[in-house]
Amino acid sequence: MSYLPSKAMDTVTKEDGPPVPISASDILSSLHGRQRRTERGISKAEFNAAVEFGVRSRGYDNPKTGEKSWIFTYKAGGIAVVTNDSCTQEITSWALPCWGIDIEKVPVTEDMWKSHNEALKESVHHDLWNSHTVAVIDQSGSMRKTDATNGATRSDLVWLCLAVDYIGKRLKSGEATSRDYFSLIELSSKGEFLINHHPMNWILYNTIIDLLRNRSPAGDGNYLPAIKLAENALLLNKKGNCMLQLLFLTDGAPSDKPPRGFGRGMQGGVHVSPYHEQAIGNSIAFLARRLGSRLSVGAFAVGHDQFRTLQSITRTAQEYNCKVFLMLSTLCVKELSTAFMSMTSLLTATKTASTDVTTNRQRTFRDMIREPRSSVQFYDMGDGNWEFYSSRRVKRAYFDKYANEWVNVNDTFNHPQTVRLAVRNHIFGEGKERAVRRVREINSNGHAIGPALVGKESLYVEDTNDSISFHKTFCKVQQLSQKVADRFNKILLSLPGVKRSSTPLISFLECYVFLLYDKFGSCHGIMVEKMLDPTKYKKWNTNDGYVDGMSPADYHLMKNKKVCMHRPKEHDFTGQDCSFSIDDIPQAFSHFTYIFSKRKFLVCDLQGVLSTKPNEPLFELTDPVIHYSEMTDRRDFGRTDRGQQGIDDFFRSHKCSNLCHMLFRRWIPDPFESEITHYEHVPILEPSPSIGFAAIGEESPTKKLKQAKTVRFML
Numbered sequence: 001m002s003y004l005p006s007k008a009m010d011t012v013t014k015e016d017g018p019p020v021p022i023s024a025s026d027i028l029s030s031l032h033g034r035q036r037r038t039e040r041g042i043s044k045a046e047f048n049a050a051v052e053f054g055v056r057s058r059g060y061d062n063p064k065t066g067e068k069s070w071i072f073t074y075k076a077g078g079i080a081v082v083t084n085d086s087c088t089q090e091i092t093s094w095a096l097p098c099w100g101i102d103i104e105k106v107p108v109t110e111d112m113w114k115s116h117n118e119a120l121k122e123s124v125h126h127d128l129w130n131s132h133t134v135a136v137i138d139q140s141g142s143m144r145k146t147d148a149t150n151g152a153t154r155s156d157l158v159w160l161c162l163a164v165d166y167i168g169k170r171l172k173s174g175e176a177t178s179r180d181y182f183s184l185i186e187l188s189s190k191g192e193f194l195i196n197h198h199p200m201n202w203i204l205y206n207t208i209i210d211l212l213r214n215r216s217p218a219g220d221g222n223y224l225p226a227i228k229l230a231e232n233a234l235l236l237n238k239k240g241n242c243m244l245q246l247l248f249l250t251d252g253a254p255s256d257k258p259p260r261g262f263g264r265g266m267q268g269g270v271h272v273s274p275y276h277e278q279a280i281g282n283s284i285a286f287l288a289r290r291l292g293s294r295l296s297v298g299a300f301a302v303g304h305d306q307f308r309t310l311q312s313i314t315r316t317a318q319e320y321n322c323k324v325f326l327m328l329s330t331l332c333v334k335e336l337s338t339a340f341m342s343m344t345s346l347l348t349a350t351k352t353a354s355t356d357v358t359t360n361r362q363r364t365f366r367d368m369i370r371e372p373r374s375s376v377q378f379y380d381m382g383d384g385n386w387e388f389y390s391s392r393r394v395k396r397a398y399f400d401k402y403a404n405e406w407v408n409v410n411d412t413f414n415h416p417q418t419v420r421l422a423v424r425n426h427i428f429g430e431g432k433e434r435a436v437r438r439v440r441e442i443n444s445n446g447h448a449i450g451p452a453l454v455g456k457e458s459l460y461v462e463d464t465n466d467s468i469s470f471h472k473t474f475c476k477v478q479q480l481s482q483k484v485a486d487r488f489n490k491i492l493l494s495l496p497g498v499k500r501s502s503t504p505l506i507s508f509l510e511c512y513v514f515l516l517y518d519k520f521g522s523c524h525g526i527m528v529e530k531m532l533d534p535t536k537y538k539k540w541n542t543n544d545g546y547v548d549g550m551s552p553a554d555y556h557l558m559k560n561k562k563v564c565m566h567r568p569k570e571h572d573f574t575g576q577d578c579s580f581s582i583d584d585i586p587q588a589f590s591h592f593t594y595i596f597s598k599r600k601f602l603v604c605d606l607q608g609v610l611s612t613k614p615n616e617p618l619f620e621l622t623d624p625v626i627h628y629s630e631m632t633d634r635r636d637f638g639r640t641d642r643g644q645q646g647i648d649d650f651f652r653s654h655k656c657s658n659l660c661h662m663l664f665r666r667w668i669p670d671p672f673e674s675e676i677t678h679y680e681h682v683p684i685l686e687p688s689p690s691i692g693f694a695a696i697g698e699e700s701p702t703k704k705l706k707q708a709k710t711v712r713f714m715l
Helices: 031-039 044-053 110-122 154-173 202-214 223-234 274-294 308-319 333-353 461-494 552-559 584-596 643-653 658-663 701-708
Strands: 055-058 069-074 079-084 090-095 131-138 180-187 192-199 243-250 265-267 270-272 295-302 323-330 386-390 394-400 405-409 420-430 434-442 448-458 505-508 512-517 523-530 601-604 607-611 618-622 625-628
Touching: 031 090, 044 069, 044 079, 044 090, 110 192, 110 202, 131 154, 131 223, 131 333, 154 202, 154 295, 154 333, 180 202, 180 223, 192 202, 192 223, 223 243, 223 274, 243 274, 243 308, 243 333, 274 295, 274 308, 274 420, 295 308, 295 333, 308 323, 323 333, 394 461, 420 448, 420 512, 434 523, 448 461, 461 505, 461 512, 461 523, 461 584, 461 601, 461 625, 461 658, 505 584, 584 601, 584 618, 584 643, 584 658, 601 643, 625 643
Parallel strands: 131 180, 131 243, 243 295, 295 323, 505 618
Antiparallel strands: 055 069, 069 079, 079 090, 180 192, 265 270, 386 420, 394 405, 394 512, 420 434, 434 448, 448 523, 512 523, 601 625, 607 618
């Protein structure tokens, strides 16, 4: 219930209304009033001082009963108190915004204003936008609670971190410029824009400080009106080169009233209708299916209340390949500050991935519709969302890495009864470079036959003119990765105690290209490979140093860590424990590729499925990345090849397991039972033609060679 003073009403003196009680003891205390004082850390003595020394003004009328109210604003104590019209009963109280927080604005120079006005003029040209962030900030009454760091209100905590950590730090570092835009929507009873596509600059920072000082939470927190405004803001810029971000900062469950017919459940002890999860989920899904990986969604839970809705928002967005970040239950400035840093890194990563390294401009995402990943195992070939190609309109080609050319294959399809190919109109997966859609072979009865397939093509408009050349790089990378994997597997199986029946090997999927011809004879290529189970799909590492299981905070620390890369030495592995876990295998493989290639390249971004078939476990991997270190005579491994920087990032986070050390040692099966003794040969200097060993007082070469032969036992 809102009892904030009306903007149309002037402040009145105490003589204009009913007599003011001498102390709070003259006012009847209500259950609601006591509860609010407890939540917001307001003592009875402070309440008493507000009534006695505060400035009284009219509040809003009670919308249900029409009863008038009075508000006592006590700035010296940083609180406001509301009573009924006769000043005989307590209604509520809260802490004043920004009370006790001293944060200064940034002085704005004439040049700053000039740059700001130019950015506003340029904002009509949407192709110039680098990014657009829409923040939905909860300003319902519960955000008045004073349980944040040092007794600050939850609202103050949000405004403070938004200004300093999300805007100020990015401006200082140069990460944000005037071509990055920001909108802010108040999550309240109705929802409204407080800021609309404002350039990221110090004027925006000062505007957030004004909100910190003056905005006072009140009323309900209705999600749906705010999400609708966010949807309009995010879809305003239809240019695919603008990266998008949606932030939610809230402390509880939705207040939206469900229509009749919906039951009510419980969420954290509060009655909640399934309508909330369904309606909000549908709204987020509408956005996510249009924007996909171009959109990152962050949900920040402020407090310790009900957050099932935020979890549902991020879960739905993730279904459509949006990048998501979820932080639950924080009332600490440091934690929220760290969370904002993690969220900004998502936006930065998206911008970096979409930037063309040649032109240094952000590429344009293709306008494609997504389908949820959870639906890809269900096939309805008659739902109208498939494109069909007869056998006459399809050709299959492999890339021959030795001849460096495409080779057409006589058998177009995998199954002999296939008469046409079905390609899904919607995509269900996205990487940094490619979109993934379903592909099936169809027989004469219209039924899907053969293995489930996926088709991969570029995410970006710039690559559509020459799709065949685009696929060439990925085929080369995958084939080279398999070549190194064959060597790795051979060494892995030779290690003591390693059994093929229980040790997964590394394998990269075989890929080929379907050349699809439309009715007008135009051709485009789609790279095809076996579909992996999307419910078991996993990334073991990425091309920027992330390792499975790493927290966002650890990832941020890793990026600033000193590089330490070396080939494991004998002294690194002094124990007798030769055990290793299955999850050590992909990381050890990436390390192995660097040593195997004599430090020329490293294979990473290992992703796929761990197949646990009896006696033949296998890592079935796809879409690897090769970082090539050489700057001269450089080979082309695509845009995801980050060169030495990518290799450095891998070693910043990599921790050698026992398997890493074992791979680079020499092993013999059992030296006591074998008739063959393996020797390690230590290099020996050859004598100079003019100076013999005897001349310099050394032992004979034959005797020294015998001493250099040693047997290394590894038990």
